[in-house]
Amino acid sequence: MAYGSNTGLWSWLTTVDHKRIGTLYLFTALTFFMMGGFEAELIRAQLQHPNGRLLGAEVYNQMFTMHGTTMVFLAIMPLSAAFFNFLIPLQIGARDVAFPRLNAFSYWVYLFGGIFMNLSWFVGQAPNGGWFGYAPLTTMAYSPLLNIDFWVLGLQILGVSSLAAAFNFITTIINMRAPGMNLMRMPMFTWMSFVVQFLLVLAFPVITIALVFLQFDRFFGTNFYTIAAGADPLLWQHLFWIFGHPEVYILILPAFGLVSEVLPTFSRKPLFGYPVMVYSGMLIAFLGFGVWAHHMFAVGMGPIADTMFSLATMLIAIPTGVKIFNWIFTMWGGNINFTVSMKFAIALVGLFTIGGISGVMHASPTADLQQTDSYFIVAHFHYVLFGGSMMGIFAGIYYYFPKFSGRMLSEKIGNWHFWLSFVGMNLTFFPMHFSGLAGMPRRIYQYDANQGWDTYNAMSSYGAYLLGFATLFLVYNMLKSWHGGAVAGNDPWGAPSLEWSIPSPPPDYNFAEIPRVSSRYPLWDVKSPELTTDVPHTREGEKRIDVDAAGQHVGGGKAIGNPAGASSGASRPTHVERNHKTAEELGIPMPYPTIKPLFVALFMVTMFSGMLLIHKDKLGLALAVIITSAMLMTGFLYAWLLSPLEPEHH
């Protein structure tokens, strides 16, 4: 059999299809998002009243560390990765990513890494040093148990996943675009994803090295963070934030990309200032590497360094502000359709701006010295991460769920989700501005009554419960719609880009024929040409070339319809079409399903986990586990590399 079956557990374990891997990322990341959310609920329950007694200090430390680490590395980044996987090949008119098996490998490493880190709860030693893990606090002298080892090794594992995925997507975007899809015609989501991949490639090695130093200090007794040996107490902070600040843009730019898809579609207008949106995305990323020390104003770097980092930080507000205004101008004068997806997108524009403005406030070192390590900072970064990243991702989920599943999410339940989230999010995080300015420090597990913090904390906690409750609507909506939702058809929203020209869910080969693209909005050229009159086109006799719209082959003069079948015209189909012609019938080379990337990932993770035993002074056992895993990993890697990706070409 050249092609595996398309159902059953085995097909999911062996899949190399970017759409199925994207679906796996989506559901895994949402599961971790629920776990991270549950940790947040416990934190808020502890802080609801003065002198809370729900959690002890040690468990509280583990709770906020795992909340931050989970949300950053196991929820938001992989939620973005779900969209990278699912959308990038569809948006550029490709049949898969450049390296399908490497893609599967990235997912499995992420899954096993996430499980590994959370196994720490079962030994009662979950990471407890904060998501930033400041050394020397995290060195052996001050953190002698396994907590930090789980964190260090877990992040190393997740770094492998992100880097492998980044090489893959960079190659895919550079090299696999359909004819006519030049860089300045790529959909904005693909553009922002492209920028993010460069951030990943350049930022992750730095934290890898910072973690290697910490790992060596803890396991082998090196001195990188040993102050008595002359080490610089700021080394970790510099290395961490050289990674950590670009990481902020790794978290937000994909959401910016998603709303840049949603807003034009539901405003029935092309994106305002497309080239400037591209350049401002690049500028944000470039400047993002030069501002890391604004996380460190309180350490006393001196006036010159403070001034430079402060100015660079404030500069970033310019390209970011450009984006905000361009989104507003996109909506301005548009024929706006307030779907749930659109509401989340508009919420991002407003809420991110609040977080952005408070960010400019503590870009000033003098203001920052008052605000640093207070709840004001917590309010700031939750406005950009929840109000920004998560609102954008929710907008993306409502927008693209029909493409993932073939079915619509319920707008009614979605409205409940949106309004409860919107109120809950503001009720949780807005009061934190005030508790912070009233002097409440971060990361404290108890506080005394009557310091002016009680009401704000009670409000934040009720908001957090509301937010948790709201998220249940999303879960219910997705589960309900996965099989029973209204059938979506190819293009339920009247959207402009290529992914909407093919059936939902797309057949495994995506495009029966590789499309030819003549403008930024290939589908609008066909369906609503009046919307794209101001958009540059290929000047070949004004010919709108070869885009397959909703099942009708348009242009190019070929007689064959879309061999993938599905509906015709704009009418809604009555059932999800899954009996497309197979890749074999169409003569499209498809990669073989394979289990090997899963095993390479599995043994890589067991190899890393073997290092926990070094710490427990079981050196013999540790070496046995590490060497066995390394050999198995290498064996499966060779088996993977030496087996053909797909049937021989003819």
Added chain:
Amino acid sequence: MDSAAAAPHFVHPPTTTGLDNRKVAIWAFIGSECMLFASLISTYLIYKGRSVTGPFPHEACNPPQCAVALKPILNIPVTSASTFVLLMSSLFMVLALEAVENKGKAGYEGIRGSSKFWLMATAILGATFLGFQAFEFTSFVHEGLTIRTNLFGSSFFTLTGFHGAHVTVGVLWLLTLFAIDMRRGLGPKDALIVDICALYWHFVDVVWIAIFTLVYLIK
């Protein structure tokens, strides 16, 4: 497999740049590796001269700073030899790629066209470099410098150890290519897989030039 073989025209569309995907990916990978070594090298430079106890790389350490008098530990003549070996291996890598690309052409009949010879020669030089490094590490340990001794020891062994690990991966990669060459012979259509290995190998070599200059030559 049968049904697949019977299917019509299995063709991939050409890539956008005309380059093979693997070639684009290896450049992205090398970009990432630059940041990895940049972090290691900067840490080494930041910690230069900050060790509170010897041995030191370029300076002697006398009592009372050290319990006994210690000479500067870096052996520059020996490392110059190993650097020369590694540089020569890059030349052999170039010749190996040339042999694969031109297999069967006139002028490439003898040793010049023997990719097996040049691949193995490159791998042997890489292994020789690793031998030098093993000798250097053990002699340092005998002279009292371990990874735990001082900041210099920690940052030196980690930096050069990471580089050594990269050379080791490169040697295994070369030996894998050699094995493929022995089994089925590498010809012009395999030039890409050799080219990618060569890019990695040259990169590792360039990193060593930076390390040799910054760690060994500049006092």
